[in-house]
Amino acid sequence: MGQKVNPIGIRIGTFLPWKSRWFSSNANFSKFLIEDVLIRRALLGRLKLSGITEVEIERLPKSMVIAVTVSRPGIVIGRGGSGIEEIKKFIVDLLSKARGKKLTDIKIDFKVNEIKNPEISAKLVAERVAVDLEKRMPQRRVVTRAMERVMASGAKGVKIVLGGRIQGAEISRVEKYHLGSVPSQTLRALIDYAQVPALLKRGYVGVKVWVHKKEEE
Secondary structure, eight states, X not given: XXXXXXXXXXXXXXTXXXXXXXXXXXXXXXXXXXXXXHHHHHHHHHTGGGTOOEEEEXXXXXXXXXXXXXXXXXXXXXXXXXXXXXXXXHHHHHHHHHHTSOOOSOEEEEEEEEXXXXXXXXXXXXXXXXXXXXXXXXXXXXHHHHHHHHHHTTOSEEEEEEEEXXXXXXXXXXXXXXXXXOOSSOTTSOEEEEEEEEEEXXXXXXXXXXXXXXXXX
């Protein structure tokens, strides 16, 4: 696998399920694909405070099932389920703008799944590291504390790579940190991966996180 292949992408279809599940004719394929990108991007921005990690989309003949995985489901659901109804209306409005007409016959089924162990979610770890770097905290302390927290939560290994103008350096560089075992060639290994940008005052620093999780019993 090396460094050039996304650990999630190479496992999809064999060891991991697809994030979008639907069939379409050639005429509608590009439209549905763009709609999925818009929905996923909008929900990741709207539900950022709830600790969202992924959005799964499944299309049926007359309905659409959207499942989000979050660390704080109460923020998404809201009081008495009011939050879910607002998100459904938000998605219908988004699809209406994308298709250029008011949609009245589409049914949205919105599901909220809770992360069992948010401390070993690669996306949440990467976002936490990026936020700390934006607060101008020393990168070694930030990364070391993040890796220790991941290992204490039951992960087999974690790897974090920073790339860019770290601490405002004139020349960009790459720093790699590693703890435990993170096999890059074993496709059966359960590897969670995420990359998040840290927008610092003097430049952009990319944060990449690999987490080797234990197999669920």
